[in-house]
Amino acid sequence: MPLLPVIAMFLASIVSGLVFRALASLGFAYMSYVGIGQLIDSVDGYIKGLFSAIPPSVAxxxxxxxxxxxxxxxxxxxIARLLLAGMDKVTGTITGLALLNKAGG
Structure with a gap:
């Protein structure tokens, strides 16, 4: 059996997996960024709306x-906590802060 087609198939399977994983990570990161941005903007607008309803002396x-x-x-x-949690999910690594949180510290 020729060695070149076997090596080509092996490399193609590795590269396709890496490309899929990279694209999935980028898609997850983009969706998280957009979703969290909209959530924070809506919470910020809601809080500012509540402050506009109070009397001037209280303000x-x-x-x-x-x-x-x-x-x-x-x-x-x-935002920082969500960012750290998202980094843990995408990369699969445990950061120092996440390690403290999981240990109950």
Whole structure:
């Protein structure tokens, strides 16, 4: 049996698997990015809508207490957590933070 066709079939099977895995990872990453972006935008709009309904004196107190900064920090933390979870799912690796979370720490 000639060796060249066997090697070609072997390499074709490896390359097709790698290409499929890379395209699947890119598709998952894009869909996650778009979905999370829309979710965060809708939550941000909802929160801003709630703040527009409060009286000006309460808004001034909340502004001095920097509640808007606290809300932005919470939203950024949620985005970072989703990003780390998505990286774990796509790459199959366990990051340091994910390892602490899974160990109950």
């Amino acid at each position: 001034a107190v909340l502004g001095m207490a920097k509640i808007d900064v606290a809300i932005n920090i919470v939203i950024a933390a949620v």
